[in-house]
Amino acid sequence: MAYSVHGPKAVSGGAGARLRRGEAFYLVEIVRGMAITMRHLLYNMFHSSTMPTLEYPDERPEHGPWLRGRHRLMKREDGSPRCVACQMCATICPADCISILAQDDDRPDVEKSPESFEINLLRCVYCGMCVEACPCDAIRMDTGIFELAADSREAFIVDREFLLNNTTDGVNR
């Protein structure tokens, strides 16, 4: 009996322990609990700067550069994706959430490029293996976007253009 609703005394008292008369009545305990809540409420009202919670979403949490947020596809200088559709990310992905269709590219210096590049954000486990595997530094998870909300499952399957337009300012588009 490692955990008990009866508190330390009941634990030390073992299976035969009983509540004292005041505790069994509960009313006193409720008032004591309310007092703790009121004490924190009043303290925070006058010391809001030291409050441990954030006024989210008006206030945004700070995070380090190591945060693995929503993916973005990097661009070449001409604005086309750096990705060469080598499928390394799709191969390493443990959640099987990346699907890429490759195409022949007509440009002289680009042989292969992604015709489509889709990530299912609901399947993604944000492990960052795709970023590690990419030989072209074409996919990064440095956007700082950690929110995940939409009104349909299909909306979580994001395409090439969506990923190309993600930036590092952390703004959810």
Next chain:
Amino acid sequence: MAKIIVDGKEHECEEGQNLFQAIKAAKGRPLPHFCYHPALPVAGVCRMCQVEIEGVPRPVIACNAQVKDGMEVRTETDRIADVVQQILNFHLLHHPVDCPVCDQAGECALQDQYMNYGLYEASVDVEDKIHKDKVKPIGELVMLDAERCVLCARCTRFTSEITKTHEMGIFNRGNHAEIDVAPGRTLDNNYSLNTVDLCPVGALTSRDFRFKRRVWWLENTPSVCAGCATGCNMTIDHSEGTVYRCRPRPNVEVNSYWMCDEGRLLYHRLHDEDRLRTPVVAAEEGPRTVDWDEAYARVQSLLTADGGETRRVAVIASAHATVEELHALGRFADGIGAAKIGYRLEGSEMGEADDLLVSADRTPNAEGARRLGWSQFLGEELRAQASSDTVLLVLKNDFAAFDENGVDLLSAYAGVVVLGTHQDATMDLADVGLPVLSYAESDGLFVNEKGRAQELHASIAGPESARHAVVVLAELGRLLGKEFGWEDPAALRRDLVATEAGWGALATGIDRTGVLLDVVSDGAAIGAESGSEGGGE
């Protein structure tokens, strides 16, 4: 017999045997190599398979040496490791290392050798590498990237020694040497994709397979080509229900290491638009898709004459069907007393043979049909059975595409039921069309023109509502009040071995190279032209 010692272990082999093959047999794995290929003459250009031979002062390439009794060979010394690493360094010196965009990645000899024998720091900067032609189509089906080439000369040896078409050569010298097609030529022979298989690196890649799928995602199913009566052994490479390519599987008895382009590209037909995916019944506005119950109800009504008695049935078999399907159709016809018309119109599917592999008979199982007692039919047999009291049952046969007489005759029947894979000319004339699984989607046997029974294996699942033809035949039997008692092709093969003469060779099982069936002596009717010589080894 000769004895050689490979890395301290004794090994028995033939005197005069190729040392490369002897060492491969002794070690269970080949020496590192690019240029050696068992079906091509030795070139000795890649210098990767070097070994030390006792008494010879310098390393020797094994592919160009012969076994001599008492020879002592060392393949794993520090000196050999050093030599192989240096040679590999030369091969990779000007290689573009563009594995991310290279289709060969995953089955590339350069990648494998580097991981096994290389692992050194590159000594040439990417900027200093010599550049050659990239993304150069050299034929309808083959793409050349000269930078990736290691000059193993397999492709040039193939075009000069096997196809004897001499399209390819090595041009320029030293660092600037590169493979290419001869001026004014294109690599357009019917065996061009074999150069892609032969190429150990990504210099020659298939334009058909280009960028479709990474090779490590492909599952490989051993099968047999359905393109002609030669029955080339092949591997079907598929993934998630789609076939992406077919490659030859070595079988020295049939196709050596090769396969024609025509046969390789047949897989596209599996995914064609006109693939029959659901049962169809004829309606005024054209074929209407229905479910199986409704299709069978329509078959039932076709089989019932106005007076209430059951109509007669005549069946047409096909040289495209497997042995099991043909045996099932035979038992079905015998069981219900149906007339057996035969397996095809004479000459209907005869093409031109070449002197390497392609047979004039473009059906994969005519020999199997013949051995099962089916004969070829002419228009007359179809006419003889035509009556308003007979229902025609057709299994995987598109004879209407070849013979217009057949088209006219079909309207004389009370009804036409077709078990087929595609909405083809015969299917268009059917009252009921039932979708069945193709050769790539079911297990079975084809017998090639030389009497070799070879196994097909189901690779992809096929259209969702398609059923195996033997299952459909069993269900049609049930409609007619006959219980045949087979559920799958395996049961039919057991039945075939137990009941029919000439199939005994299958009793002990069948391996990857197939089984040569006993010669049939009764000389059953087979077409006047029995196909080409076949076999290109």
